[in-house]
Amino acid sequence: MVLSRAAARSYVAAAKAAQRRHRVDGTGKSPSPPPASQRAALYVHWPYCEKRCSYCHFNKYIPRGVEEAAMRNCLVIEAQTLLRFSGVRRVDSVFFGGGTPSLASPHTVAAVLEAVAQAAHLPADSEVTLEANPTSAPSPKLAGFGAAGVNRLSIGLQSLDDTELQLLGRTHSARDALQTLAEARRLFPGRVSVDLMLGLPAQKVGPWLGQLQELLRHCDDHLSLYQLSLERGTALFAQVQQGTLPAPDPELAAEMYQEGRAILQEAGFRQYEVSNFARNGALSTHNWTYWQCGQYLGIGPGAHGRFMPHGAEGYVREARIQTLEPDNWMKEVMLFGHGTRKRVPLSKLELLEECVALGLRTDVGITHQHWQRFEPQLTLWDVFGASREVKELLQQGLLLLDHRGLRCSWKGLAVLDSLLLTLLPLLQEAWQQRVPSPVTEG
Template sequence: SPPHSITSVFFGGGTPSLASPHTVEALLEAVAGAAHLPTSAEVTLEANPSSAGTSHLAGFKAAGVNRLSIGVQSLDDAELRLLGREHTAAEARGAVEAARGLFPGRTSIDLLFGLPGQSCGAWAKGLEAALGFCDDHISLYQLTLERGTALAAQVWGGALHSPPQDLLADMYQTARTMLVAAGFRHYEVSNFARKGALSTHNLSYWRAEQYIGVGPGAHGRFVPWGEGGRSREARVQTLEPDAWMQEVQSQGHGTRRRVVLSPLEQMEEVLALGLRMDEGITTERWGHFSPHLSLQNVFGGPGEAKELQQQGWLVLDGRGLRCSREGLALLDSLLPGLLCQLQQ
């Protein structure tokens, strides 16, 4: 049986904006043919500034896209060259302004910090420039070096040096202070929104809702009711594009692996993802996955969670479990102990 209703569609990974608007339109028609796709559904497309001309974006809007996520990354041309990006700062600004004209209030930008040689002052200057023309959603990501890239080879070879951890922490805190002062809500570790412009699609991940991943390397989490399933599954699509297409043509799908998640595995995901949000894990959401063991039962007694509450990093009350403002910045170091407590 088809899902009752689709709340969001997200075209991401690679550079979807290189595709034809007709391709996106055909895909959305296929989604609408398989399930109810209301006009209110959020339909996001990731775009690079180099492939985000006004006429091209207008084509995507006509195809059914109603939200854009633009990979600005930096507003410094030297940093963009270091990252190997094809666009310039001026092109990034132009792409965002064009997108805002077509998708007002629904244009997000991505920015990177922690680049080799980057100072906190340079990062703050770039963010201030972005605040001068951005819309109502910003995602901030610490640079991750990827094997096989020229930048990774330079850093690992010692030619360039990544910022130390204390400087990375300063960059993050500086950004958070600036964005909150500009009216943004820090609603997830890496995401900020104002005027209610939260990403519906990404919230579905963090709230452990059901989602279907389609395309090379895509991941999904859902209960396959149509196949007679009754348990939440993790599904992973074949990574290599050519192999994925061959599998779809020969067997009707590109699913490489499917795993039925145990109740403990589901609770681990709820914990790790839910604590990324400022709202945390609500009592109601936890009860959906753990009807017989409440948050108070698991984290209310002596143990790691109690210590983190006493230190001011964690909050457990009638609403649920969440990080404090200070704890959210330290989530990666808090999670291992909390996961151990859950497993016990």
Template sequence: MAARGWRRAAAAAAGRPGGGGPGRGSASSAAPGPAPGPAAPAAAALYVHWPYCRKRCFYCNFNKYVVPAVDEAAVRACLVREARTLLRLGQVQRVTSVFFGGGTPSLASPRTIAAVLEAVAGAAHLPAAAEVTLEANPSSSSSPRLAGFRAAGVNRLSIGVQSLDDAELRLLGREHTAAEAREAVEVARRLFPGRTSLDLLFGLPGQSQSAWARGLEMALGLCDDHISLYQLTLERGTALAAQVLGGSLPTPPQDLLADMYHTACAILVAAGFRHYEVSNFARKGALSAHNLSYWRAEQYIGVGPGAHGRFVPWAEGGCSREARVQTLEPDAWMQEVQSRGHGTRRRVVLSPLEQLEEVLALGLRTDEGVTHERWGHFSPQLSLEAVFRAPGEARTLQQQGWLLLDSGGLRCTAEGLALLDSLLPGLLCQLQHAWALSHGSKAPEMSPTADRAGGEAA
């Protein structure tokens, strides 16, 4: 389908309640494409990073920049060129989903979003029903602006609400109010019915469990499609971390954080949400197809300053999956794109064992876990049963009721999912030892792959 025709069809699909496409059905139907083993078809998801914000929130250490003015035409041209270049390098025939993250992508003009989607559709097949998500802040989500994004081809919106309490928003350094957040969500639900997601933060300094529960109930009254819950992380170098370390704000107790998470899970599950990933909950099949591509270890290409990717660069003669990171600083990234077509700053060929570590670490984040089929794409000789049925950490965790290994594959129980960070090191060690035995080599030291894989999805 021609690029322009794709955009019209995508906008029409977004306007229908339950408008179809990946992420509208069950976990299996939500898959954006086959798992990308070495011989898999050249399909990939695409992440596009918009690095600019109007201000830096007090808790944020993401790759974002606050500048007096943005040369959007130049940034747009570089995003378009890099997308085309990397899709060509990966010989990608089909783009399964697109996600515009940041930064604050809703500060970009609909023209920029449309130009990137047109370029993608011209370089590879982008199905009319493919999920196209844009992250938005309430302060840049007016009705005309969101309508412009919908006309550009966006069919799913992820809104950074974070809180519906004005005092908490001020503590976080957000520039919107609770009233503006509610208005933005209402507009989004009219324009993107069935495909609106809210981000919420818990574990704020001084936040009580009752206040968190009330905020969550208010959020449920606004949006019953998809909710992402994130525990606030006090990142070094941020204003909020400095206040906590300096003693002017209290450190949230670990027991309280655990109680907040369990309370949220109970409330959302009781409301009919499926807890399909550690931090993500969906009703009526509104799973995020794009994020599922990360957790299922499928190929994805990262475009824009600081974006990450995982794909095989077939056009360069590569035959193994690479981990790629684009240059962080926007002006330096643009210079590299203008001179050689892309701004890849770091690329690492992932060994077969490192790929399996990612399959394990990411797959166990989901309620479906790691299926035998997906594991077999990356490990045709060493099965899940051979690795995790043997005596070791996995068997102990199964006996304790935190892990399951059956005909569906390997997955955490609901109780185990909440403890995943503490379960993973032992499981990764067991995988490494099994791999070493099967290859007649010494077990390696604990690989950093799991850490690399865990935080790149958005």
């Protein structure tokens, strides 16, 4: 592929910005790790796409034209502002999601990373992930992202069946996907993740398992299995509602998932989270922060974040949602330095509920030490140890509660949602018994 002069200039600028970022990073010696309240992951939302996929309900827009310089400037400003508001001194990972962030230029990625490195410590070996679609990620552009500081790719492959890809509204073919995957693995060896969807309308178990086996001949060390979720407002939802497509069969989807995870286990993959599988230690450290209830800042239109505002008393965290529509978000950023539309303080109980619901998605679960970070007085034994329902789940081999902590078994991970229907009410009950209800004035 021959590069245009404009693209070549963009890649050179990205590489120079990345070099400046490494100089900002300092001598190569990491400072002593700050406390958890001063560490966070950073999510950057690129809201634009070439086309809206038939299943997608994310915050994305199909613009006639993108003023990338303006968007880049606003992403930089908001990153600097929220890092200052949060008091975060170290950013452990950065994830560029969307939308389709591979439509952005490497220069934009480099500018955001440089701004982060100037406002906080961003170690040179931090995981920096970018989501890429096969049709928007030619090899020279992938190399440009690498020069900008990206060191991990997440490729939205979704299917290796062209008919299914058309049903999903994807702009690539199975051949495009495998070609992009091969180039990505050449440029980012051991650092490429792919997504495969299951539970599509009219999808059968055998052919889907064939796709998975085919993908195993081409994939790297990280793979995600996602079941289709029909969301109101999407084209697929409307087609199923109108009867032009059959509704997905949940029993077939469960069979695909169970057989698929067994195939991946046999291929040497660790199921470290309900939907995510890795071998050779290629876990996503950014997503691990979410599942461990760590702090994260959300930058860009519609991005979500959860962090403790700087100067807040006690261990308080708030959920933040940025303004959805890109043009309005940019106006707010230029006026206020950020486009936060909604701030919701999280109670201690809500934080513990998240700790349970997210922590149990992983094979490690919730260790006693991790739980004590959020609740040093009420232990996991206090909450769950005496419960008859939990004892039944332990006997059924779905849960484990021991000296390590609370976690799902291999069998339990597959039915986590049903387990949470038992566990979360127990947590709420234990919390109410521990904390007296406030007296209300009549």
